[in-house]
């Protein structure tokens with residue numbers, strides 16, 4: 001990419017987004033239905049969503065018997081501690097409570113800022129490594145930063161499974177920048193044991209906090225080209241499993 005294009009591209013992109021999304025779209029903060037805009041900079045509020053809870057256990061590790069809902073709550077509290085002082089942090093849940101996904105979206109829209117939903121993955125036992133799900137254009141830079149951060153504390157053999165652009169309720173439906181982070185595969189024996197280690201969850205929390213801080217300070221700078229805007233309808237409970 002030429003230096004000239006690097007210099008003009010944010011301006012051109014901003015113009016494109018505002019012209020196709022209408023005049024009421026704010027530049028990089030506040031609510032926006034589709035998120036067809038560059039990522040946020042200077043935000044002060046971080047909503048931390050511990051995935052699952054209550055009757056919804058999420059995945060259960062066949063190796064350690066730990067439940068995803070407990071690991072996500074622990075990671076959420078560690079992330080809150082890492083961010084406190086620099087940000088206003090809101091935990092979507094701070095105990096073992098079930099909250100419907102649509103209700104989480106409603107609450108996120110009320111709080112504003114950015115939303116980070118924390119999960120642990122499950123799949124074939126040979127697959128491992130952190131993953132980041134996003135859908136909105138304004139969530140791409142933060143997704144790049146969070147994925148890089150998780151990969152940086154993940155062992156080399158885990159690899160870097162990278163970003164997944166997927167329309168699910170917590171990536172498509174909030175009207176604020178939002179991500180779903182998968183800290184590792186509980187179905188993989190080695191990674192499941194790693195995720196069971198509080199010291200590793202602390203490393204993950206510190207890395208994710210660093211990514212959020214970098215996004216607040218720099219916006220999308222250095223996170224690569226923005227993905228194309230997509231206009232798909234909101235995700236519904238009847239869509240593919242989330």
Ligand SMILES: [Zn+2]
Nearest residue numbers: 051058119120
């Ligand atoms: Zn999950």
